[in-house]
Amino acid sequence: MNLRPGGKQARLRDGWYWSNGIKISQKMNFDEDHPEFPNQPKGIKQVLVERGLWLPDLRMQCKSCEPEATQCCAKRILNLQDDFKEQKSLVQEVIEKAGHLCIFLPKFHCELNPIEFFWGAVKRYLREHCDYTFETLKDNLLTALASVDIKTIRRWEHRMICWIQAYYDGLDAKEAQFRVKEFSSKRYTSHRRIPETLARQFDG
Ligand SMILES: [Zn+2]
Structure with a gap:
């Protein structure tokens, strides 16, 4: 959403809020x-x-809001509204209703998200087979x-598990990257490794 009306921004479904004990429906579009x-x-x-x-x-938005702040910026105020909070958990609800787990990855850690590698490969294919139409x-x-x-997808998954294990073992980003590199080049022989059961599961 933008601060101002119109232009390019998400079209949201109607929201709601309480006013003097009455639930009021609010359109998000004029x-x-x-x-x-x-x-x-x-x-x-x-x-x-x-x-x-x-x-x-x-x-509109703080660079980073103070954790306890409730009125520091427009975005924070809106995000604390019940209908907006409810909307977020609706995503989770739909995913879980379909029998999936809804796991939120930590921000700025795309190495933990194998689909990023998948999209990367798909985009590369499209670039290589492109005639600009x-x-x-x-x-x-x-x-x-x-x-x-x-097999490639499984390798990405496997590598991602390796990242998780590395962070879990308390390695920092650089050390973790080193270990994952070792792991990827098959030279990874540390005793602290992913349990074989888990590895097999991803190696198929
Ligand atoms: Zn803020």
Whole structure:
């Protein structure tokens, strides 16, 4: 979401808030007949103004909010609203209802997310089979997805487990990277290693 209305920003479903014990539904987009922003997203400021939560000179977002702060920036205020909090757990709910685990990775640790390597390989395939038309891109997408060998995917998973194990053992980023490198080059023979049972599971 942006602070101001309109423009390029996410279109959200209706929200809600409490006012004097009454649950009030709130549209996140302006109506069709709005003079300036017909059917456009309201933006954070307008949403907060309508809830009576806007403060003068409020900034959009802190560089990093103080952990306990509740009114430091527009984003923090909005994120603390019940409907926005509920929305986050809805993602989790849908995933878990489908029988999956919902695990949030720590921020800025893409090495723990094997799908990043998968996307990387898919994008490389698309680049190498590119004629700069959208049609070709669409045609190639499924082939690109299928082009990634299951063994490669398992290797990424295996390597990711190695990263986790390294952090778990208390290594810092540099040491962990060294160990993963050793591991990847098959020279990894430390006694502190991933249990064989787990390794087999990923090595197939
Ligand atoms: Zn803040």
